[in-house]
Amino acid sequence: MSNLLVLYNPVCGDKSAHKIFNEQVLPLLKQHNKVPSRVVETTHAGHAGEVVIDFLLTTPGPLTIILGSGDGTLHEIVVSLYNATVSTPTEISIVLVPCGTANALYWSLFPPKKAELQSSLLQSLDTFLSPSLYNPRPLTxxxxxxxxxxxxxxxxxxxxxxxxxxxxxxxxxxxxxxxxxxxxxxxxxxxxxxxxxxxxxxxxxxxxxxxxxxxxxxxxxxxxxxxxxxxxxxxxxxxxxxxxxxxxxxxxxxxxxxxxxxxxxxxxxxxxxxxxxxxxxxxxxxxxxxxxxxxxxxxxxxxxxxxxxxxxxxxxxxxxxxxxxxxxxxxxxxxxxxxxxxxxxxxxxxxxxxxxxxxxxxxxxxxxxxxxxxxxxxxxxxxxxxxxxxxxxxxx
Ligand SMILES: Nc1ncnc2c1ncn2[C@@H]1O[C@H](COP(=O)(O)OP(=O)(O)OP(=O)(O)O)[C@@H](O)[C@H]1O
The missing domain is CATH 2.60.200.40 (Tumour Suppressor Smad4)
Incomplete structure (x- = not known):
């Protein structure tokens, strides 16, 4: 069973992450009986990486992060992991909630459909909440x-x-x-x-x-x-x-x-x-x-x-x-x-x-x-x- 961390950047993109998480993501998790170990709103640049490293040091084991951000915050987490010493092999799954400006990774994995005026921002979360669909894609x-x-x-x-x-x-x-x-x-x-x-x-x-x-x-x-x-x-x-x-x-x-x-x-x-x-x-x-x-x-x-x-x-x-x-x-x-x-x-x-x-x-x-x-x-x-x-x- 994977540990669960909820992490979002309130200032990325149009600054809507706080609202999306409090009005949609957290209620959906509750509805599906998913209880996060921590819910963190970042307070400064570099904070997301610090939170993930700190979490892994205190709570080793597989980790799922529900991440509300753009690509830059995920990049910060990856750089922190690269610079840290994680002593045991660790698997991290990321559930992306696109709240940033460009959200390149999200839109590449969930391409917007031409017929839709607005594609859902919760497709990765929906998959996470439906284990039969679960299909982790390893990152390069x-x-x-x-x-x-x-x-x-x-x-x-x-x-x-x-x-x-x-x-x-x-x-x-x-x-x-x-x-x-x-x-x-x-x-x-x-x-x-x-x-x-x-x-x-x-x-x-x-x-x-x-x-x-x-x-x-x-x-x-x-x-x-x-x-x-x-x-x-x-x-x-x-x-x-x-x-x-x-x-x-x-x-x-x-x-x-x-x-x-x-x-x-x-x-x-x-x-x-x-x-x-x-x-x-x-x-x-x-x-x-x-x-x-x-x-x-x-x-x-x-x-x-x-x-x-x-x-x-x-x-x-x-x-x-x-x-x-x-x-x-x-x-x-x-x-x-x-x-x-x-x-x-x-x-x-x-x-x-x-x-x-x-x-x-x-x-x-x-x-x-x-x-x-x-x-x-x-x-x-x-x-x-x-x-x-x-x-x-x-x-x-
Ligand atoms: N509370 C905060 N205050 C100020 N800056 C923050 C805070 N939390 C995170 N950041 C910084 O916000 C920056 C922008 O975040 P991010 O890159 O995820 O969004 P974006 O630039 O809007 O989207 P994209 O990268 O998809 O274009 C990150 O580099 C991160 O360091």
Whole structure:
């Protein structure tokens, strides 16, 4: 029998968690004779992680957390577990009640149905309360470590320079958007703040080098081929190097979307080679477009319209992986073009080494947390199925 902890963040999203928990979640638990060991409303940033660690230390054993938050609070819990010493193997099940701004994990596991104006926020809880439907989905983690040039390799992970994603790890445009949108949170509490920050950054390119590595059980990184609408092994075995500049570089685990309607990694569930944990990686490199001949402002301005089309493709149920360039460099929604606009990979690990002079290329977004790569350093991100002694699954 699993211990039960109820935990919610009253300030996430539109600040409705307190009401949802007191008017819906707690009465439903009572009705089903589920008695939580603790009910905690977070009081400060970082509190959710402290509560979970404290609970595990005082009450060892399998734990179910009914979590009212966005992705950021779950990220905080995962990072705390990564940094803590949980001495015995522990299984944690999360029942998600989406109260945040984007709720990427929830909407990926419970995609909104087109016919419904408003999908239920209690689908994970409903499953938890109906044991016959119970189907825990193990989470994959993307662990990013930040190396300065003085780090020795292979190095022990330095926890002070490591973070763990359960949704997204990105650089380039997406990291810039998250970096700038945080300052807009109080004025624009909803997802419009991401669009405003996108407009500000869309002409920027990012310089550096990228290496992708196959996931365990696969000899090569897998690349989506729009012509055959499936993943195929890259012709390069093992490590694959890609030269920049980059407009977009984003990887996800566990999700096909970052908001209910923004399906940026829509091929998350499409099978590919390899049996180990993997990440979906979406890259846009402007110089794959034959009309882009240089890195001047006018080229960036011109390419930003194509980058915009790619992002709109994500809002059109994830149409962008099938966008190709026509012979004259226009984007078409057809697999018949000369090359794909987006490069969509599945891999087990990536490395991002920003060009030392490109400050904006040093930002990395890990589930909304913005981290900075040390000067002349790099970020290394690997997919894994357990953190330390802890396995986490989500109730779907
Ligand atoms: N009582 C509190 N006061 C201030 N900040 C808090 C409190 N409790 C939690 N937080 C912080 O609130 C932040 C936002 O939470 P969260 O990321 O879950 O929601 P969101 O950003 O609205 O949604 P999403 O991540 O889905 O976009 C978290 O980073 C967490 O540290």
């Amino acid at each position: 983690f993307a662990i990013t470590s930040f190396h300065s040039p003085t780090s020795t390799f292979p190095a022990e992970p330095d926890t002070a320079k490591t973070s763990v994603a359960i949704v997204v790890t990105s650089t380039s445009l997406h990291a810039s958007i998250l970096h700038d949108s945080e300052a807009l949170r109080s004025t624009y509490p909803g997802i419009e703040r991401f669009k405003i920050a996108a407009q500000k950054n869309i002409t920027r390119w990012y310089t550096g080098s990228v290496k992708l590595f196959p996931s365990p059980g696969s000899e090569a990184v897998q690349l989506y081929d729009p012509k055959y609408q499936r993943f195929v092994p890259s012709t390069t075995r093992g490590e694959l190097q890609l030269s920049g500049p980059y407009a977009y570089f984003l990887s996800t685990v566990n999700v096909d979307r970052l908001e209910s309607a923004f399906r940026i990694t829509p091929l998350h569930n499409l099978p590919s080679d390899g049996d180990g944990p993997f990440m979906d990686v979406v890259i846009v490199r402007p110089q794959r477009d034959i009309t882009i001949k240089d890195e001047e402002e006018s080229s960036r301005e011109s390419f930003s319209r194509k980058m915009y089309q790619v992002l709109m493709g994500a809002y059109q149920d994830g149409a962008h992986p099938n966008m190709t360039y026509s012979e004259d460099g226009n984007i078409q929604s057809s697999e018949e073009g000369s090359s794909s606009v987006v490069e969509y990979f599945k891999c087990g690990k990536w490395e991002w080494t920003p060009e030392p002079g490109d400050d904006a290329a040093h930002y990395v977004c890990v589930d909304g947390e913005i981290l900075y790569i040390p000067p002349s350093g790099k970020a290394e991100c690997s997919a894994t199925s357990a953190i330390r002694n802890v396995e986490i699954s989500v109730v779907v």
